[in-house]
Amino acid sequence: MKITLLLILSGLFACTLYAQQDLFARNPIISPDINDDHTVTFRLLGPDAAKVTITGSWMPSKGFTTEHREMEKGDDGVWTYTTEILEPELYRYSFSVDGVRTIDPANAHTIRDVGTISNIFLIEGGVADLYQVQDVPHGTVAFRWYDSPGNDKIRRLTVYIPAGYEQSDTRYPVLYLLHGIGGDEEAWIGSGRAVQILDNLIARGKASPIIVVMPNGNVAQKAAPGKSSEGLVVPTFSLPNTMDGKFEETFIDIMNFVEGNYRTINSKEGRAIAGLSMGGYHTAHISRYYANTFDYIGLFSAAINVSPEGLPPATVYQNLEENFLKQKENGYKLYWIAVGVDDIPNLYKGIQDYRKQLDDLGLKYEYKDTDGGHTWENWRKYLTEFVPLLFKS
Amino acid sequence: MKITLLLILSGLFACTLYAQQDLFARNPIISPDINDDHTVTFRLLGPDAAKVTITGSWMPSKGFTTEHREMEKGDDGVWTYTTEILEPELYRYSFSVDGVRTIDPANAHTIRDVGTISNIFLIEGGVADLYQVQDVPHGTVAFRWYDSPGNDKIRRLTVYIPAGYEQSDTRYPVLYLLHGIGGDEEAWIGSGRAVQILDNLIARGKASPIIVVMPNGNVAQKAAPGKSSEGLVVPTFSLPNTMDGKFEETFIDIMNFVEGNYRTINSKEGRAIAGLSMGGYHTAHISRYYANTFDYIGLFSAAINVSPEGLPPATVYQNLEENFLKQKENGYKLYWIAVGVDDIPNLYKGIQDYRKQLDDLGLKYEYKDTDGGHTWENWRKYLTEFVPLLFKS
Numbered sequence: 001m002k003i004t005l006l007l008i009l010s011g012l013f014a015c016t017l018y019a020q021q022d023l024f025a026r027n028p029i030i031s032p033d034i035n036d037d038h039t040v041t042f043r044l045l046g047p048d049a050a051k052v053t054i055t056g057s058w059m060p061s062k063g064f065t066t067e068h069r070e071m072e073k074g075d076d077g078v079w080t081y082t083t084e085i086l087e088p089e090l091y092r093y094s095f096s097v098d099g100v101r102t103i104d105p106a107n108a109h110t111i112r113d114v115g116t117i118s119n120i121f122l123i124e125g126g127v128a129d130l131y132q133v134q135d136v137p138h139g140t141v142a143f144r145w146y147d148s149p150g151n152d153k154i155r156r157l158t159v160y161i162p163a164g165y166e167q168s169d170t171r172y173p174v175l176y177l178l179h180g181i182g183g184d185e186e187a188w189i190g191s192g193r194a195v196q197i198l199d200n201l202i203a204r205g206k207a208s209p210i211i212v213v214m215p216n217g218n219v220a221q222k223a224a225p226g227k228s229s230e231g232l233v234v235p236t237f238s239l240p241n242t243m244d245g246k247f248e249e250t251f252i253d254i255m256n257f258v259e260g261n262y263r264t265i266n267s268k269e270g271r272a273i274a275g276l277s278m279g280g281y282h283t284a285h286i287s288r289y290y291a292n293t294f295d296y297i298g299l300f301s302a303a304i305n306v307s308p309e310g311l312p313p314a315t316v317y318q319n320l321e322e323n324f325l326k327q328k329e330n331g332y333k334l335y336w337i338a339v340g341v342d343d344i345p346n347l348y349k350g351i352q353d354y355r356k357q358l359d360d361l362g363l364k365y366e367y368k369d370t371d372g373g374h375t376w377e378n379w380r381k382y383l384t385e386f387v388p389l390l391f392k393s
Numbered sequence: 394m395k396i397t398l399l400l401i402l403s404g405l406f407a408c409t410l411y412a413q414q415d416l417f418a419r420n421p422i423i424s425p426d427i428n429d430d431h432t433v434t435f436r437l438l439g440p441d442a443a444k445v446t447i448t449g450s451w452m453p454s455k456g457f458t459t460e461h462r463e464m465e466k467g468d469d470g471v472w473t474y475t476t477e478i479l480e481p482e483l484y485r486y487s488f489s490v491d492g493v494r495t496i497d498p499a500n501a502h503t504i505r506d507v508g509t510i511s512n513i514f515l516i517e518g519g520v521a522d523l524y525q526v527q528d529v530p531h532g533t534v535a536f537r538w539y540d541s542p543g544n545d546k547i548r549r550l551t552v553y554i555p556a557g558y559e560q561s562d563t564r565y566p567v568l569y570l571l572h573g574i575g576g577d578e579e580a581w582i583g584s585g586r587a588v589q590i591l592d593n594l595i596a597r598g599k600a601s602p603i604i605v606v607m608p609n610g611n612v613a614q615k616a617a618p619g620k621s622s623e624g625l626v627v628p629t630f631s632l633p634n635t636m637d638g639k640f641e642e643t644f645i646d647i648m649n650f651v652e653g654n655y656r657t658i659n660s661k662e663g664r665a666i667a668g669l670s671m672g673g674y675h676t677a678h679i680s681r682y683y684a685n686t687f688d689y690i691g692l693f694s695a696a697i698n699v700s701p702e703g704l705p706p707a708t709v710y711q712n713l714e715e716n717f718l719k720q721k722e723n724g725y726k727l728y729w730i731a732v733g734v735d736d737i738p739n740l741y742k743g744i745q746d747y748r749k750q751l752d753d754l755g756l757k758y759e760y761k762d763t764d765g766g767h768t769w770e771n772w773r774k775y776l777t778e779f780v781p782l783l784f785k786s
Contacts, residue, residue, distance in 0.1 A: 030627075044493065045493070046491065046492055047492060048443075048444070048492035049490075049491040049492060049493055050441075050443070051441070052493075095493075097442075097490045097491060097493045097495065098439065098441045098443065098490060098491045099439055099440060099441035099442060100437065100439045100442055100445075100495060101498045102490065102493060102495035102496070102498075103496055103510060105493070105494045105495070106627075107625075108505055108508045108618065108619070108627065108628050109618075110503070110505075110510060112501055112503075114501075115501045116498075116501070117496060117501060117510070120625065121625060122624065122625060132622070132624065133616075133621055133624070135622045137547075138538040138549070140535050140537045141535065142533050143533065143534045143535075145530075145531040145533075145556075154530075154531065156531070163538075223526075225502075226501070226502050227526060228526055229525070229526050229527055229528045231515065231525065232500075232502040232513065232514060232515060234423075234501065235501050261559060
């Protein structure tokens with residue numbers, strides 16, 4: 001009965017193979033293979049390769065290099081490597097085949113971080129369950145373009161709208177969530193797993209339903225590499241105007257767009273801002289510059305700097321002390337600072353200097369030293385800890 | 394003046410390197426390098442590799458294999474290959490290093506097609522200008538989850554909302570755009586470049602502003618691989634229930650969601666449906682099964698089949714002739730069929746048989762034989778030709 005259909009389908013397969021062979025060149029290899037004991041076995045078919053190594057985000061780093069491990073070749077031409085027991089986490093890895101970095105051809109799941117594509121896998125349990133898509137109500141993720149008159153550009157941002165928004169008439173609070181240097185409006189929904197974290201925290205009743213706005217903090221760009229009329233350009237860390245005040249001073253364009261297009265609570269009680277690294281720097285300055293605008297402020301491994309002579313001449317960086325005192329006087333509900341003790345000493349010290357400045361001026365904050373360094377592992381974790389503290393009236 | 398900031402930033406870079414070395418392992422190599430004459434040079438640094446080849450979507454295919462070309466090793470350890478002059482198009486390619494398929498580490502732009510990650514590049518000009526992000530008003534792309542009671546699942550779909558929708562009060566027509574076997578709700582916005590095509594056609598005045606809904610046609614899935622609670626599963630062509638009538642019979646759930654959540658024209662004048670390959674099969678059956686519902690129907694390289702004994706026993710496939718005659722009697726404005734002459738003979742013949750059936754029953758259609766086979770090159774092109782024909786009153 002189904003014979004004709006099957007014939008056509010088998011023909012279709014053959015045809016697809018014919019025209020698009022590489023789509024079908026699927027590895028019969030299972031990799032990564034997550035074992036019951038939470039060790040992970042990687043496999044790569046490479047009978048003609050002379051040396052294959054693996055590097056992954058669970059391996060130690062030293063100096064400028066993350067360690068790698070040699071994989072072992074079997075008689076069947078399959079190279080294998082099995083890890084030690086891994087903690088629950090979202091991990092990144094890549095192979096090197098005779099000296100050339102490559103992704104795992106058996107794993108279709110990748111993340112782009114700045115200009116590098118890596119494979120990912122996830123070990124369930126603990127905080128990693130928040131990074132996984134669960135059977136809970138899902139928010140909407142949208143890529144939208146907003147007018148930024150301050151930059152004379154139409155620019156792209158990512159918005160997370162919590163489940164229930166579309167069926168509701170109420171107003172929602174907003175978290176503005178900023179990326180680090182080299183990142184863009186796709187960083188927090190990629191490596192940051194912000195969508196899964198928000199869906200899961202809200203479903204567990206740990207967080208209020210909130211809108212999360214993830215803009216592009218590089219004002220020289222209209223959008224992430226490949227998503228603007230610049231074409232399929234090479235992503236870079238070295239963009240102009242990332243920390244010269246322009247993003248902070250034109251942040252009003254983003255807020256105007258968001259508050260004009262969504263049912264938002266348009267007062268400080270309904271606004272939070274947080275960012276990682278460069279985004280923490282942006283957060284510190286934006287939350288001070290826009291007087292009486294944000295009740296919740298989060299600095300994740302912030303690349304902050306308190307000495308005025310170290311700052312560019314933009315208006316946003318002037319009269320720091322005076323504006324800090326205004327921020328104090330206006331009041332806020334939460335100023336949350338976290339950094340890993342293994343972060344770069346200069347950056348770690350910058351944050352301690354910043355704390356001293358806040359102390360001297362009498363601005364209250366919560367501070368948290370954590371394990372680890374300048375990593376997405378920390379930033380994801382900080383997000384899971386920060387969001388539950390927001391919008392508790 | 395900027396010294397402190399620069400110190401912190403250089404520290405930050407060092408730190409990032411320390412913790413995330415692979416992010417920085419950026420190739421100083423430029424690849425692909427699109428030359429002025431539209432030849433393209435590829436480069437790969439691999440001093441220790443013994444053999445490097447490249448395969449790309451511009452190369453001929455034969456039997457089950459797309460051809461490849463050997464790259465040549467320079468004294469500097471850089472392997473290079475330069476193509477002939479390429480026509481304007483979006484191309485896909487990958488390398489093989491000592492027998493292992495790999496992406497180009499110098500190119501951050503990739504596409505996932507079913508389970509395979511390939512690099513992409515674009516040669517400007519002609520129809521390819523429609524595939525590129527241009528400086529025109531941009532629509533919104535959103536990933537949303539809808540309730541499908543017919544499948545007892547919450548399922549994910551992609552929606553394109555044209556620029557101007559949010560600022561307007563008017564109702565918009567909708568195109569439902571369906572993927573092929575192995576695809577999902579991300580296929581048309583990935584390989585299909587549907588977002589760029591729509592933005593550009595609308596900006597040029599060639600198409601009406603329309604909403605485009607790209608659902609997941611695999612009812613066994615809630616969402617694309619990696620986007621549901623199934624986790625980071627291996628994408629596969631072999632899903633159950635893809636062509637057994639279930640998708641067609643539960644399509645009403647998608648329409649209910651769309652028409653309940655957007656300002657749509659809720660009559661046949663405002664509805665179009667089109668799909669590629671399996672999606673063309675779905676389109677043919679849905680447009681007939683839902684009486685008097687669609688005025689515009691597009692079959693792109695449809696994996697269609699006219700013999701009732703070849704069809705599963707689902708209701709949607711019963712009384713074909715009677716329901717075709719109803720479709721004819723109710724009327725429609727456009728029934729558009731296109732297929733490449735190099736498509737798989739079985740599939741090509743299925744379409745000719747289908748045409749004969751339409752002819753015999755007196756259903757009018759436009760038909761187009763094109764160059765090429767069962768490829769995204771054709772499906773993108775068909776979309777650019779089909780969309781301008783829609784919603785012309």
